[in-house]
Amino acid sequence: MADVAVTPRARAGGIRKLLERYPFLPALVIVAALLLLNGVFSPNSLSYRSLTGLLSTYMALIMLAIAQTYVVYAGDIDLSAGSILSLVNVAIVVLMERWGGGAGAVLLALALGLLLGLACGLVNGIVVAALRLQAIVATFATSIFFTGFALYILPVAGTPAPALFWRTYGGRLLGVPFVFYILAVLVVLLLVLSRTRLVTQLLAVGDDQQAAFQTGLPVVPVRIKGYLLCGLFSALAAFCITGDTASGDPLVGGKMTLYSVAAVVLGGSALSGGWGTVVGSLLGALTIGLINSVVFFMGTPSEWQNFVQGLAILVVLMAGVLAGRRARA
Amino acid sequence: MKKLVAVALSTVASIVISASAVNAETFKIGLSNGWVGSEWRTQMIDEAKAAAEKWKEKGVDVEVSVQSANVDVPGQIAHIRNFIAEGVNAIIVNPNSPTAFDPIFAQAKEAGILVIATDAEVSSPDAIYVGIDQTAWGAAGAKWLAETLGGKGKVVAINGVAGHPANEMRVAGYKQVFKDYPDIQIVNEVNANWDQAQGQQAMQNILATYPDVNGVVVQDGMAAGAWKSIMDAGKTGQIAATGEIRKDFIDLWVKDKLNSGATVNPPGVMASALNVAVLMLQGKELKEPAKAGQYGNALYLPIPFIDSKNLGDAAKQLEGKPGYYSYTSSLSIEEAEALFK
Numbered sequence: 001m002a003d004v005a006v007t008p009r010a011r012a013g014g015i016r017k018l019l020e021r022y023p024f025l026p027a028l029v030i031v032a033a034l035l036l037l038n039g040v041f042s043p044n045s046l047s048y049r050s051l052t053g054l055l056s057t058y059m060a061l062i063m064l065a066i067a068q069t070y071v072v073y074a075g076d077i078d079l080s081a082g083s084i085l086s087l088v089n090v091a092i093v094v095l096m097e098r099w100g101g102g103a104g105a106v107l108l109a110l111a112l113g114l115l116l117g118l119a120c121g122l123v124n125g126i127v128v129a130a131l132r133l134q135a136i137v138a139t140f141a142t143s144i145f146f147t148g149f150a151l152y153i154l155p156v157a158g159t160p161a162p163a164l165f166w167r168t169y170g171g172r173l174l175g176v177p178f179v180f181y182i183l184a185v186l187v188v189l190l191l192v193l194s195r196t197r198l199v200t201q202l203l204a205v206g207d208d209q210q211a212a213f214q215t216g217l218p219v220v221p222v223r224i225k226g227y228l229l230c231g232l233f234s235a236l237a238a239f240c241i242t243g244d245t246a247s248g249d250p251l252v253g254g255k256m257t258l259y260s261v262a263a264v265v266l267g268g269s270a271l272s273g274g275w276g277t278v279v280g281s282l283l284g285a286l287t288i289g290l291i292n293s294v295v296f297f298m299g300t301p302s303e304w305q306n307f308v309q310g311l312a313i314l315v316v317l318m319a320g321v322l323a324g325r326r327a328r329a
Numbered sequence: 330m331k332k333l334v335a336v337a338l339s340t341v342a343s344i345v346i347s348a349s350a351v352n353a354e355t356f357k358i359g360l361s362n363g364w365v366g367s368e369w370r371t372q373m374i375d376e377a378k379a380a381a382e383k384w385k386e387k388g389v390d391v392e393v394s395v396q397s398a399n400v401d402v403p404g405q406i407a408h409i410r411n412f413i414a415e416g417v418n419a420i421i422v423n424p425n426s427p428t429a430f431d432p433i434f435a436q437a438k439e440a441g442i443l444v445i446a447t448d449a450e451v452s453s454p455d456a457i458y459v460g461i462d463q464t465a466w467g468a469a470g471a472k473w474l475a476e477t478l479g480g481k482g483k484v485v486a487i488n489g490v491a492g493h494p495a496n497e498m499r500v501a502g503y504k505q506v507f508k509d510y511p512d513i514q515i516v517n518e519v520n521a522n523w524d525q526a527q528g529q530q531a532m533q534n535i536l537a538t539y540p541d542v543n544g545v546v547v548q549d550g551m552a553a554g555a556w557k558s559i560m561d562a563g564k565t566g567q568i569a570a571t572g573e574i575r576k577d578f579i580d581l582w583v584k585d586k587l588n589s590g591a592t593v594n595p596p597g598v599m600a601s602a603l604n605v606a607v608l609m610l611q612g613k614e615l616k617e618p619a620k621a622g623q624y625g626n627a628l629y630l631p632i633p634f635i636d637s638k639n640l641g642d643a644a645k646q647l648e649g650k651p652g653y654y655s656y657t658s659s660l661s662i663e664e665a666e667a668l669f670k
Contacts, residue, residue, distance in 0.1 A: 044414045053410045053436075057403050155492050157428050158452070170432055245402060245429035247452070250492065252429065255401035292404060293411050302374055302395035306365060309398055 019323065024280035026323035027267045030316055031283050034290035041297035056170060056179040058289040060085070060240040064256055065263035065281040066190070067233030072264050073199065074226045075206040075273025076128060076135040080143035081234045082257035084120040086250055087146045088113045088238035090154040093161050093248030101162030114235050120146060121231020125224030143257070150250040157249035161242050169243025182240070190278050193229075202226050206273020262313065263288055268320055287316060355390040356419065356610050358603060359412035362397040363405040363425035367550075368653040370397070372596040373423065373448070376659060380600035383662060384607060391607055402429045409433045412442070419443040419606040421599060427494050428452045443609055447602040448594075449495060450622055457619040458627040459602040463495045466592050467502025469634055470571040473590035474544045477569045481512030482543030485535050487555055489523040489548050496548075503546050516542065521551045528554030536562050545570035549594060553578045556587065574635065574643075577652035583644050590636040597659025601630055604665035613669040628668075633658050 019025055039046040064081055071078045092113040099105035124142055128135045171178055193199060201222045204212045213219045241252060261271075267284030269276025291312045300308045360377055362370055374397055381391040394417065396408040405425050412420050413436065420437060424430055424446050434444045434453040444456040451458060474484065486503065489496035500518075507513050516539055521527035528551025535542060536558060545568060547555045552573045559568050565585060572578060572589035582589055605628065609615075619628035635643045635656065643656050660668075 042414060044416065045411070047414070050410065050414045053413075054407070057406045057410060060403055151492055156494055156497055157426055160428065160431065160452070166432055241403065244406060244432065245426070246432045247426075247428035249402065249426050249429055252402050252426065255399075256403070259401065289407060292398070292400070292407055295398075296396050296408075296411050297415075302360075302362075302397040303371070305396065305398045 023268050023275070024277045024283055026320045027280045027283035027287065030266075030319065031286050031290065034287060034294055037294050038290060038297055041294065041299075045293060045297060052177045052179060054286075054289055054293075055183065056177070056240075056244055058285055059179055059182060060237045060244065061256060061259055061263060061288065062186075062282050062285040063233050063237035063240055064253075064260040065267070065285040066186075066278050067230040067237060068260040068264045069267075069269055069276060069278045069281040070199075070202060070229040070233070071135075071223075071226045072261075072269055072271060073202040073206050073273060073276060074223050075209065076223060076226060077139065077261065077271065078124060078227065078230050079136060079139040079257055080120070080124060080146055081230060081237075081260055082253035082255070083143040083146035083150070084117055084231055084234035085238045085241060085253035085256060087120065087150040087153075088117050088235045089242050089252055090150045090159075090248040090250050091116055092238065093159050093242060094153055096162050096165065097159055101164060103164065106162060106165050110239060113238060114232065117231040117233075117235025117238070118228055119231070120234070121228040122224070124231070125227030128227065129220045129223035147250065147254070154248050154250050157247065157251070159248045161246045161248070166243050166246035169240070186282075190282075194278065198222070198225055198229075203274055203276075206275075208274070259288055260285075266313070266316060266320060268323075288313070291316070354388065354611070355392065356607060357392045357394065357415075357417045358606060359408075359415065359417040359420045360393055360395045360397070360599065360603075361405060361408040361412070361420065361422040362395075363400050363402075363408070363423065365397060365399050369596050369655055370423070372655055372657065373599045376597050376657065377421070377599040377603050380603045380659065387662065389607060389611075391603070393603075400425070402426050406430065406433050409437060413437055413440050417442060418610050419445065421445045421447060421602050421606060422451075423448045423599065424451050430456075443606060445602045445606050447598045450624055450627060452624045454624075454626065456626060458622060458624070459605050459619070460598045460627075460630060461594060461632045462622065462627070462629045463498035464502040464505075465629070466594060466632055467499030468506045469502075469592040469632055470548075470590065471503035471506035471546055473592075473634065473636060474546055474569060474571060475506060475510045475513055477588065477590070478513065478544050480510050483514050483516050483539065483541060484544040484546060485516055485539065485542055486518040487521050487528055487531050487535075487545065487547040487551055488518060489520070489550070491520050499548060513544075521547075521554075523548065523550035525551060525554035528552065529558050531555070532558035533562075536564065543568065547571050549573045549575075549591070552589075552591075553581075556581070556589070560585065572635070574656040575652065576647040576650050576654045576656075579635075579640070579644055579647055579656065580652075583640060588637075590634065591656075593633040593635060593656055593658065595633065595657045595659060596655050597657040598630065601660040601665065604660050604662055605668070608665055608669050615668060616670055617668075630660065 067081050092109040095109040096105050124139055127133055127138045201217055205219055205222050263284035264281045266287050267280025295305055295308050378393055381393045384391040402425050431453045434455040437444050438455040446456050446458045447460045488500055519531045521531040532555040569588040572591040574591050574593050619626055621627040621629055
């Protein structure tokens with residue numbers, strides 16, 4: 001019995017090590033498989049133009065999923081991420097318009113947008129970590145608050161973003177679509193962040209808060225910093241959605257929050273904290289986008305599209321969980 | 330220029346490939362619906378599909394391709410991208426946001442695709458809107474109520490979701506009408522978020538606070554709930570209130586002889602838009618270009634109204650249908666043709 005068990009274990013050792021080193025590998029395989037499926041059903045969907053479109057549409061969800069990952073690292077959650085996105089979206093659009101829509105106005109509005117995202121993150125951090133309210137309910141409450149603020153700034157969807165802004169986002173620089181530059185900068189940024197002490201501390205807090213506290217980690221400030229990162233990336237997500245939609249909409253992010261949580265889990269991170277990667281979340285967001293299109297390209301009848309979509313997400317989730325469990329076992 | 334040639338070539342190629350049937354015109358139309366929360370939307374899509382089938386009799390092959398799921402705004406932008414990748418001739422969309430689709434509609438137009446929004450107006454200059462005018466919708470109900478009350482009385486309004494463009498337009502519509510009736514007093518306005526339970530609750534509160542209220546302007550999706558409160562309070566005979574177009578409500582209306590009138594927001598709007606789309610794809614030109622509305626791109630359809638005079642006909646149309654089925658109307662192919670030169 002023992003002999004039989006040893007052989008596959010030894011062989012699985014290589015995969016296991018690989019999975020430990022790169023926990024997002026299952027997510028990568030799933031994205032590759034979905035791309036392939038899309039290509040089979042609609043070859044046109046793999047064209048350069050279509051892939052650029054996929055990236056520019058889902059860049060916002062990618063950013064939001066990354067935002068969510070940093071709080072999930074510490075075992076927290078942020079149900080207000082989508083509302084922060086809406087709030088920053090309407091704030092920057094209104095500011096850009098008020099200031100005339102020139103390059104200076106755009107940059108200044110973006111800078112203020114980042115500050116606004118950080119401020120929202122700070123509110124969440126204080127409410128959850130310092131006041132010790134349960135994260136899931138506390139951030140649900142702040143999400144209503146942020147949405148209210150967004151509706152105050154812009155009561156009805158409207159107000160176009162300056163052409164300079166959205167044409168840059170949707171356009172090209174030196175012949176390469178602008179979103180690819182964003183992706184490149186994002187990857188570098190994530191690499192740098194992943195080597196910082198903060199990320200290790202967040203993971204340590206998420207793994208075992210009590211132990212982290214006893215080894216002398218400042219647990220409360222670390223969790224607050226997690227929410228600050230979340231606010232920051234939610235603001236970046238807002239920039240992307242503003243670039244892709246060229247307008248302000250106070251309700252635009254509402255539905256995106258749960259998708260961001262789903263992307264984090266699809267990317268192989270554990271909602272209980274202490275385990276995960278941001279690259280996985282990036283791939284998780286793409287997975288959601290690719291599932292949506294493959295369901296359509298397969299020719300699923302409209303009344304079954306929701307059903308198949310949900311089922312596909314469940315299947316991918318299961319595949320990821322099985323692979324991840326093996327790595328951690 | 331190169332792109333233009335490529336587009337032209339691919340269009341020619343797709344026409345050549347699809348024209349295998351003898352002399353039959355073939356159009357591929359994508360339908361995108363971003364919210365699947367009510368039967369109204371399902372009926373909207375079913376009617377559009379049926380309208381596409383009808384074109385067969387005219388020798389036109391209309392192939393519809395549907396994307397309908399609960400999606401966020403980026404998800405619906407992805408719908409449009411998928412249609413562009415698929416190479417459809419036209420896209421008809423019931424949009425999740427009035428403004429967020431400007432850039433993607435511009436791309437669709439660049440790819441030579443006709444874009445039509447229905448049910449909710451969009452700000453894009455690259456699309457047209459084919460549907461009802463929500464302001465006129467709000468005004469029609471108010472006009473009926475004002476006339477039913479003989480031009481005087483105390484009225485309350487139960488509105489939908491604050492900040493939603495359609496709701497704001499409907500509210501503006503009834504306010505405009507009541508301005509012409511100085512003896513009608515709006516005593517209160519509440520939001521019940523297009524939810525029957527909230528509508529019922531709101532009406533209960535109103536009846537408790539203003540026992541002498543004569544009329545209620547309530548939008549569809551909440552009117553059945555509001556009427557339930559009115560009937561529970563035993564005030565069926567004393568209050569006039571706007572109603573709904575769903576079969577279960579119309580049955581109740583007939584049975585209990587309610588004093589009601591319903592502006593119809595027909596689920597057939599998408600079918601109407603489809604007929605307009607096919608005619609435009611055939612290269613026909615509108616007699617009157619679509620330039621109405623706040624965005625200057627709307628083609629407004631007539632809005633039917635149900636009151637005691639034609640209630641019987643409405644009930645007859647809905648006979649044998651399930652309770653959630655809505656009274657509907659849409660432009661037939663001939664009626665749509667009449668709009669064109």
